[in-house]
Amino acid sequence: MDYALNDFLMFTPEVYLRLFERTHLALEPWFWAVPVAWLVMALLLWRAPPRARRLVPVAMAAGWGLTAAIFMLQFYAPINWPVGPFAWLFALEALLLVLLALRVPPVGIGPVVLICWVAVLLALSLMTALEAGTWQALALPGVTPDMTAVTTAVLLMAWPRRWRWGLLMIPLLWCGFSVLVLWALKLWWPLIVPAAGVLIILIATFWPTSESPDNA
Amino acid sequence: MRLPIRRRHFLLGLAATGVAVRWPRTLAGQHESPITRAIPSTGERLPVIGMGTWRTFNVGNDPVLLDERARVLELFFHSGGRLVDASPMYGSAESVVGELVERLDRSDDLFAATKVWTRDERDTRAAVAESEALWGVGRFDLMQVHNLLGWEGHLETLQAMKAEGRLRYIGVTTSHGRRHEELERIMTREPLDFVQLTYNIADREAEARLLPLAREKGIAVIANRPFQGGRLFDRVRSQPLPGWAGDAGVSGWADFFLRFIVSHPAMTCAIPATTQLAHMRENMDALYGQLPDETQRQRMINDFQEI
Ligand SMILES: NC(=O)c1ccc[n+]([C@@H]2O[C@H](COP(=O)([O-])OP(=O)(O)OC[C@H]3O[C@@H](n4cnc5c(N)ncnc54)[C@H](OP(=O)(O)O)[C@@H]3O)[C@@H](O)[C@H]2O)c1
Numbered sequence: 001m002d003y004a005l006n007d008f009l010m011f012t013p014e015v016y017l018r019l020f021e022r023t024h025l026a027l028e029p030w031f032w033a034v035p036v037a038w039l040v041m042a043l044l045l046w047r048a049p050p051r052a053r054r055l056v057p058v059a060m061a062a063g064w065g066l067t068a069a070i071f072m073l074q075f076y077a078p079i080n081w082p083v084g085p086f087a088w089l090f091a092l093e094a095l096l097l098v099l100l101a102l103r104v105p106p107v108g109i110g111p112v113v114l115i116c117w118v119a120v121l122l123a124l125s126l127m128t129a130l131e132a133g134t135w136q137a138l139a140l141p142g143v144t145p146d147m148t149a150v151t152t153a154v155l156l157m158a159w160p161r162r163w164r165w166g167l168l169m170i171p172l173l174w175c176g177f178s179v180l181v182l183w184a185l186k187l188w189w190p191l192i193v194p195a196a197g198v199l200i201i202l203i204a205t206f207w208p209t210s211e212s213p214d215n216a
Numbered sequence: 217m218r219l220p221i222r223r224r225h226f227l228l229g230l231a232a233t234g235v236a237v238r239w240p241r242t243l244a245g246q247h248e249s250p251i252t253r254a255i256p257s258t259g260e261r262l263p264v265i266g267m268g269t270w271r272t273f274n275v276g277n278d279p280v281l282l283d284e285r286a287r288v289l290e291l292f293f294h295s296g297g298r299l300v301d302a303s304p305m306y307g308s309a310e311s312v313v314g315e316l317v318e319r320l321d322r323s324d325d326l327f328a329a330t331k332v333w334t335r336d337e338r339d340t341r342a343a344v345a346e347s348e349a350l351w352g353v354g355r356f357d358l359m360q361v362h363n364l365l366g367w368e369g370h371l372e373t374l375q376a377m378k379a380e381g382r383l384r385y386i387g388v389t390t391s392h393g394r395r396h397e398e399l400e401r402i403m404t405r406e407p408l409d410f411v412q413l414t415y416n417i418a419d420r421e422a423e424a425r426l427l428p429l430a431r432e433k434g435i436a437v438i439a440n441r442p443f444q445g446g447r448l449f450d451r452v453r454s455q456p457l458p459g460w461a462g463d464a465g466v467s468g469w470a471d472f473f474l475r476f477i478v479s480h481p482a483m484t485c486a487i488p489a490t491t492q493l494a495h496m497r498e499n500m501d502a503l504y505g506q507l508p509d510e511t512q513r514q515r516m517i518n519d520f521q522e523i
Pocket of ligand 1: 268270272301302363389441442444445470494495
């Protein structure tokens with residue numbers, strides 16, 4: 001008699017996928033404001049002056065806070081013990097992002113790079129919906145934890161490398177945890193998100209600092 | 217507003233959900249009694265099929281899944297089931313069971329079995345009180361020390377609580393064949409009403425020493441992981457049931473596995489867990505009819521090993 005990885009799992013895949021639908025319902029009718037906010041952020045990174053670009057980390061911080069409060073503390077923590085402490089780490093990340101906003105704005109990003117990243121993130125947010133078979137299970141950054149962590153890692157590439165490292169720790173911890181959970185649940189499509197997250201975080205850790213003349 | 221699912225709503229609810237579920241065969245029309253076994257320490261009889269809640273009842277505060285589990289639990293009680301097993305380790309399962317038993321108005325039918333699961337051996341009374349609040353029961357029928365964690369301190373307090381009339385029965389649990397030697401020592405020395413251990417057609421280590429010892433000492437036995445966490449079904453997938461089993465009244469593989477377990481003379485009850493109405497119905501089939509005799513049990517083992 002031996003233990004298998006899924007012997008340690010406290011809940012079923014069905015309950016996990018329902019977390020996404022429930023978050024969607026809890027945010028109605030504001031749910032669709034979230035992708036609009038992300039598009040505005042992309043526009044800011046492309047066109048806005050440095051002062052206005054500081055809104056990007058502030059919005060990211062709000063996303064980490066919202067994810068912690070609703071998806072994690074309200075829905076996920078009651079069925080998975082470690083998620084409660086993680087929610088507090090998410091709150092800490094939100095705080096760090098606000099501090100970052102006060103210290104350094106992100107550099108501007110060209111349209112081609114932006115479009116590529118938006119496409120990647122869009123594809124990733126479809127994974128849980130694909131698994132659950134309903135649009136209601138769409139995983140948006142700023143609302144659900146894996147996508148919040150992945151999107152933050154992408155956006156942090158717009159800061160000098162030395163500012164990124166501290167902010168990539170919590171996303172890395174979360175993505176590692178989520179990979180294990182989704183592996184045990186055998187949820188292969190959703191697993192792509194935190195697995196891509198680990199990869200993107202590694203890339204972001206070593207990606208050279210992009211210098212921008214207006215980065216004052 | 218969400219309608220409470222009470223017994224009178226139950227049939228209506230099943231029809232509305234369109235679930236093609238039939239009654240456990242012996243409930244449909246016949247008035248056969250469920251198979252029961254006596255708890256050796258008192259002689260009180262328990263139905264041989266109970267229900268586990270690990271993973272299956274940890275649905276948190278999801279209203280849709282709470283309604284689905286309410287239907288599963290109602291079918292369990294309706295089919296004659298009584299013992300529900302949970303633990304503080306199972307996430308929200310204790311509070312879910314508590315909420316649903318109240319919603320179904322089934323507290324009189326419930327044999328409430330949970331566990332103390334804390335390393336701190338001075339925390340027993342607080343842990344029991346916390347579980348009582350979650351289940352909404354005034355007194356547990358059975359309180360077990362989960363996986364022997366801190367068993368010495370906990371058992372001492374549980375014995376005192378039983379003497380005070382705060383608990384009806386006490387016991388200890390283990391699973392996956394772990395710590396059988398230690399369990400044997402505890403069974404030999406401590407006055408236990410129940411032990412819970414893993415026993416199924418593929419995991420039969422308990423047959424060698426623990427089950428005979430339970431009989432000798434008059435300890436009731438609960439079999440956990442009766443389907444090896446569901447893996448037994450992977451092994452028999454697409455395999456037909458042996459012909460003789462069908463003739464002997466075995467309705468399917470779930471019934472086959474459960475009848476094998478509860479036909480062991482030391483066994484009091486098996487506690488399969490499920491999220492599905494159709495599976496609950498199959499599992500409750502094993503609560504009625506004839507149990508296999510020793511020759512048929514041997515045949516079950518041989519047939520299973522050949523798969
Ligand atoms: N140390 C301990 O104290 C300890 C350790 C382990 C277990 N336990 C107790 O023992 C209980 C039972 O063990 P378990 O839950 O680990 O495993 P189990 O009951 O052997 O197997 C549960 C699995 O079997 C599936 N299943 C149930 N009925 C079925 C049917 N008729 N046909 C096909 N599949 C079926 C369920 O899936 P569906 O949901 O799809 O039906 C579920 O995945 C636990 O819930 C817990 O209360 C205690």
